[in-house]
Amino acid sequence: MAELLIKNGVVFDPINGVKGEKMDICIRDGKIVESLHDEHGARVIDASGCVVMPGGVDAHAHIAGGKVNAGRLLRPEDGRRGLEPKRGVCKPCTGYSVPNTWATGYRYAKMGYTFVMEPAMPPLTARHTHEELVDTPIIDKAALPLIDNNWMTLQYVRDENYEMLSAYVAWMIRATRGYGIKIVNPGGTEAWGFAKNCGLDDPVPHWDVTPADIIRALAHANERYEMPHSIHVHGNMLGHPGNYETTLRTFDVVKGISASMQRQTMHTTHIQFFCYGGTSWKDFESKADEIAKYVNENEHITIDLGSIILGDTTTMTADGPMEYTLYRLTGRKWTNHDVELETGAGIVPFLYSSRNPVHSVQWTIGLELALLIKNPWKVVLSTDHPNAGPFIGYPILISMLMSKKRRDEVMKEVHPAVFDRSSLASIDRELDFHEIAIITRASAAKILGLHNHGKGHLGVGADADVAIYGISHEESDAGAVQRAFLNAKYTIKCGEIVVKDGEIVATPEGRTFYVEPECEESLMNEVMKDIERLFKEYYTVSLSNYPVQDVYTPHPYVIKAPMSG
Amino acid sequence: MAVYTDVLCPFCGCICDDIVVEVGEDGKITKVKGACAIGRSKIMGHDRMESPAIREDGELRDCSYDEAIKRAAEILADARRPLLYGWSSTVCETDRAGVELAVEIGAIIDNTASVCHGPSILAIQDVGLPSCTLGQIRNRADIVIYWGSNPVFAHPNHMKRYSYLSKGRFTPGGKKDRKMVVVDVRETKSAKLADLFVKVRPGGDFLVFSALRAILRGHEDVVPDEVAGVEKKDLLSLAEMIKNANFIITFFGMGVTHSGARHNNIANAIEFTRAAHLHTKATIMPMRGHYNVNGFNQVCTWLLGYPFSIDLSQGYPWYNPGETGAVDVLVHGECDAALIISSDPASHFPADAVRHLARIPVIQIDPYPNPTTEFADVVIPSAICGVEAEGSVYRMDSVPLRVRKIVDSKFMADEEIIRRILEEVRAIKEKEGE
Numbered sequence: 001m002a003e004l005l006i007k008n009g010v011v012f013d014p015i016n017g018v019k020g021e022k023m024d025i026c027i028r029d030g031k032i033v034e035s036l037h038d039e040h041g042a043r044v045i046d047a048s049g050c051v052v053m054p055g056g057v058d059a060h061a062h063i064a065g066g067k068v069n070a071g072r073l074l075r076p077e078d079g080r081r082g083l084e085p086k087r088g089v090c091k092p093c094t095g096y097s098v099p100n101t102w103a104t105g106y107r108y109a110k111m112g113y114t115f116v117m118e119p120a121m122p123p124l125t126a127r128h129t130h131e132e133l134v135d136t137p138i139i140d141k142a143a144l145p146l147i148d149n150n151w152m153t154l155q156y157v158r159d160e161n162y163e164m165l166s167a168y169v170a171w172m173i174r175a176t177r178g179y180g181i182k183i184v185n186p187g188g189t190e191a192w193g194f195a196k197n198c199g200l201d202d203p204v205p206h207w208d209v210t211p212a213d214i215i216r217a218l219a220h221a222n223e224r225y226e227m228p229h230s231i232h233v234h235g236n237m238l239g240h241p242g243n244y245e246t247t248l249r250t251f252d253v254v255k256g257i258s259a260s261m262q263r264q265t266m267h268t269t270h271i272q273f274f275c276y277g278g279t280s281w282k283d284f285e286s287k288a289d290e291i292a293k294y295v296n297e298n299e300h301i302t303i304d305l306g307s308i309i310l311g312d313t314t315t316m317t318a319d320g321p322m323e324y325t326l327y328r329l330t331g332r333k334w335t336n337h338d339v340e341l342e343t344g345a346g347i348v349p350f351l352y353s354s355r356n357p358v359h360s361v362q363w364t365i366g367l368e369l370a371l372l373i374k375n376p377w378k379v380v381l382s383t384d385h386p387n388a389g390p391f392i393g394y395p396i397l398i399s400m401l402m403s404k405k406r407r408d409e410v411m412k413e414v415h416p417a418v419f420d421r422s423s424l425a426s427i428d429r430e431l432d433f434h435e436i437a438i439i440t441r442a443s444a445a446k447i448l449g450l451h452n453h454g455k456g457h458l459g460v461g462a463d464a465d466v467a468i469y470g471i472s473h474e475e476s477d478a479g480a481v482q483r484a485f486l487n488a489k490y491t492i493k494c495g496e497i498v499v500k501d502g503e504i505v506a507t508p509e510g511r512t513f514y515v516e517p518e519c520e521e522s523l524m525n526e527v528m529k530d531i532e533r534l535f536k537e538y539y540t541v542s543l544s545n546y547p548v549q550d551v552y553t554p555h556p557y558v559i560k561a562p563m564s565g
Numbered sequence: 566m567a568v569y570t571d572v573l574c575p576f577c578g579c580i581c582d583d584i585v586v587e588v589g590e591d592g593k594i595t596k597v598k599g600a601c602a603i604g605r606s607k608i609m610g611h612d613r614m615e616s617p618a619i620r621e622d623g624e625l626r627d628c629s630y631d632e633a634i635k636r637a638a639e640i641l642a643d644a645r646r647p648l649l650y651g652w653s654s655t656v657c658e659t660d661r662a663g664v665e666l667a668v669e670i671g672a673i674i675d676n677t678a679s680v681c682h683g684p685s686i687l688a689i690q691d692v693g694l695p696s697c698t699l700g701q702i703r704n705r706a707d708i709v710i711y712w713g714s715n716p717v718f719a720h721p722n723h724m725k726r727y728s729y730l731s732k733g734r735f736t737p738g739g740k741k742d743r744k745m746v747v748v749d750v751r752e753t754k755s756a757k758l759a760d761l762f763v764k765v766r767p768g769g770d771f772l773v774f775s776a777l778r779a780i781l782r783g784h785e786d787v788v789p790d791e792v793a794g795v796e797k798k799d800l801l802s803l804a805e806m807i808k809n810a811n812f813i814i815t816f817f818g819m820g821v822t823h824s825g826a827r828h829n830n831i832a833n834a835i836e837f838t839r840a841a842h843l844h845t846k847a848t849i850m851p852m853r854g855h856y857n858v859n860g861f862n863q864v865c866t867w868l869l870g871y872p873f874s875i876d877l878s879q880g881y882p883w884y885n886p887g888e889t890g891a892v893d894v895l896v897h898g899e900c901d902a903a904l905i906i907s908s909d910p911a912s913h914f915p916a917d918a919v920r921h922l923a924r925i926p927v928i929q930i931d932p933y934p935n936p937t938t939e940f941a942d943v944v945i946p947s948a949i950c951g952v953e954a955e956g957s958v959y960r961m962d963s964v965p966l967r968v969r970k971i972v973d974s975k976f977m978a979d980e981e982i983i984r985r986i987l988e989e990v991r992a993i994k995e996k997e998g999e
């Protein structure tokens with residue numbers, strides 16, 4: 001493959017400690033290299049006056065699978081909000097909060113992103129998730145299977161049979177070609193099978209376990225292997241006033257568990273939805289300060305923001321009871337799809353209105369968190385796409401985090417409740433390009449363990465995923481920042497220029513990353529007996545038709561996770 | 566002899582996946598176990614179209630695949646408003662190729678949903694769909710309602726594998742732990758098996774759903790003594806059954822989608838489910854017919870944003886069923902060429918639509934001849950998916966499965982046929998561009 005030289009850019013590569021230095025980047029065969037073989041033959045990109053970063057890494061965005069597609073189907077009106085005709089190398093695009101797979105790939109690439117984690121894959125429908133991921137161009141991706149409400153998990157947790165649990169988890173991650181363990185309203189989604197819900201320390205109906213037991217056991221199971229990522233947790237009581245206390249107790253559940261790799265033991269996702277004070281929507285307030293305090297004082301937790309983009313969006317989660325609450329609150333259309341023995345899904349359209357006091361306060365929370373948590377390596381920028389807003393809103397959030405002025409302007413536009421029920425107005429901190437580079441790529445890569453696999457940095461040997469933004473590293477105008485991050489001047493994916501001057505110029509297929517936990521054979525044979533019984537007695541598909549076949553990952557990147565020593 | 570187990574049946578939306586198929590030394594299927602009668606006959610195979618053919622002077626003349634594919638591509642490249650229709654009895658890989666072809670030539674692409682559960686999809690877009698996978702019903706449902714659907718006839722293994730007759734975690738006694746209710750305009754075979762049969766006057770479903778909604782929402786006073794032939798006391802006792810249940814499912818079929826109020830009927834059925842959910846776990850599911858009718862809707866939705874009836878003539882997907890459906894563009898005499906894959910519009914479309922179809926160039930891709938073959942201009946026989954070709958399919962509850970290739974075949978797979986047509990079309994366009 002031809003060589004590529006990116007000259008004169010101001011580089012932000014936090015993982016390698018490069019903090020806004022003017023330097024050249026050399027690329028050959030899809031990788032970052034020390035130097036070029038043939039400087040004269042290489043293609044040269046002049047990045048003078050530009051900011052250069054590793055390709056963006058999104059740790060949590062619902063971009064593919066049954067739930068996302070049910071959202072698209074539910075909302076043809078959303079489809080019409082993003083129509084773009086086929087043009088050049090691009091296929092047609094649709095959708096705003098629930099874009100089609102083509103638009104998803106193109107729009108991420110235009111923002112300089114090159115890796116996205118689909119964070120909620122129902123194991124039974126994993127094939128569907130993978131089919132859509134394959135049809136999502138350019139970006140690399142992976143998916144987290146939901147393993148917390150599975151009957152086998154509940155049984156082993158109840159029986160305190162943690163060895164078997166770890167083998168089951170290994171089997172499930174392999175069978176689904178997943179990347180790690182996703183937890184969504186543990187116990188509550190199972191209870192939703194009979195229209196119930198359950199709190200962190202309540203017994204799950206029909207099972208003698210609590211959600212806290214499930215989280216703890218799965219964290220232990222995860223750490224039995226050298227898993228790149230920790231458990232990825234959407235806890236109990238998402239979106240309920242007063243839930244911040246549950247959130248703090250959830251953090252404590254895994255305290256003291258030691259990680260098998262150098263990383264957190266729990267990633268808690270879209271934490272904005274878990275930072276609520278008050279006892280009802282009337283006295284609802286932000287408790288971002290309490291959550292930030294905990295995260296500042298503890299090393300085992302990382303978070304992504306789930307920050308709100310004001311406007312219309314589509315909410316979708318495996319947290320069925322939460323979506324039902326939202327439907328009862330709004331009276332809007334509601335889709336629910338429970339998945340046998342495993343999980344569920346709910347979908348409700350939602351408008352975050354700047355006139356609404358609760359929505360306005362919610363909007364402040366994501367920003368508060370990013371600004372109050374001192375160490376940006378514990379934070380990943382996200383909107384829990386599309387739950388708090390579509391991913392194409394990231395540049396708006398970046399501009400807010402970089403500009404106190406911009407925040408103050410918007411705070412005047414939204415409901416005045418934000419001045420009493422949130423601390424945002426009192427926060428002066430502004431993130432710089434280096435910190436933005438951390439929360440949009442470097443921390444996400446580290447938290448997901450992808451930095452060991454060529455993502456999130458520009459060190460020699462890394463994947464040549466590079467974003468070049470047409471903005472000076474001294475620029476402070478929020479509008480200029482927003483524009484620059486929405487349409488990269490160049491995006492390079494595995495050494496290939498895919499975006500030039502904000503337009504897609506090539507659409508290579510991305511890879512699917514997945515993890516293979518390596519469980520000892522005898523234990524696996526033991527667990528297979530239980531799995532066989534489970535399929536016979538309860539599932540509606542045969543065991544042999546269940547695991548995802550090779551054809552669904554045509555461009556695989558496999559990470560082996562041996563038993564941890 | 567070779568024995569294949571856990572084979573998937575490529576016929577109806579149940580996609581039974583525990584079938585045993587025996588194949589003899591000659592590579593022919595000799596025995597099929599575990600499938601229902603229709604499934605068995607589908608897997609065993611029957612009279613096929615033997616050769617690709619092109620119509621000349623009114624007669625089909627056998628030709629090679631190459632020739633038929635080339636002719637098909639010429640027809641499509643020439644057309645100003647081509648229609649690509651069918652797609653429900655083939656695998657998702659074919660459907661993906663079909664979408665690419667539609668994008669390439671600016672076609673209207675539509676599947677058989679537009680003449681079966683199309684109204685259900687429109688209703689879902691109105692109010693949503695509280696549903697689940699079939700295993701939830703197996704394990705939890707204590708009330709199973711078949712409304713305007715006759716599973717004994719159309720989905721023979723449905724009750725045994727997934728609902729009334731199956732046994733699960735919270736329903737270990739099978740039918741002892743459940744009640745089955747059938748609502749229909751006549752006493753079908755399924756109705757005879759039910760614990761309760763509710764006979765509705767034809768076209769009266771909308772009223773019955775409304776009455777049940779009213780009762781479940783606490784407004785039984787507005788319900789008259791008799792609703793569409795059903796006595797109020799029977800509705801009250803059905804509502805009482807629902808309130809006391811742990812989990813109810815309503816499976817609905819053509820009887821509801823195709824009577825009077827059409828998509829409003831389904832929206833009302835879903836509203837009835839939402840009302841029931843105030844008291845218990847309530848779910849609802851369309852009984853999808855063709856094994857992969859859902860799969861096409863899925864593929865089309867993730868690639869084009871909409872499930873069916875999509876017009877790509879402007880370069881972007883435009884979705885407006887009633888204007889952009891296959892029947893619409895045929896009845897309006899709009900389209901000037903059609904590719905029909907794995908379906909038979911000649912038997913299922915209204916006469917006006919068929920008349921126009923017979924006038925325009927038609928390409929047919931199918932393992933079997935059918936009335937559409939009578940006027941097709943290019944006929945391309947294909948391998949039977951799930952027997953001679955593998956691929957992804959989506960069960961009626963959107964569970965994705967992979968059907969298998971069991972035996973070799975001299976016929977080309979649907980996906981390859983579409984991909985080759987696409988290549989030819991691109992070649993023609995490139996030449997014209999020069």
Ligand code: SF4
Pocket residue numbers: 574575576577578579580581599600601602603604605720721722723
């Ligand atoms: S019920 Fe349907 S899927 Fe099952 S064997 Fe019969 S035709 Fe095939």
Ligand SMILES: [Zn+2]
Pocket residue numbers: 060062119269270317384387
């Ligand atoms: Zn999420």
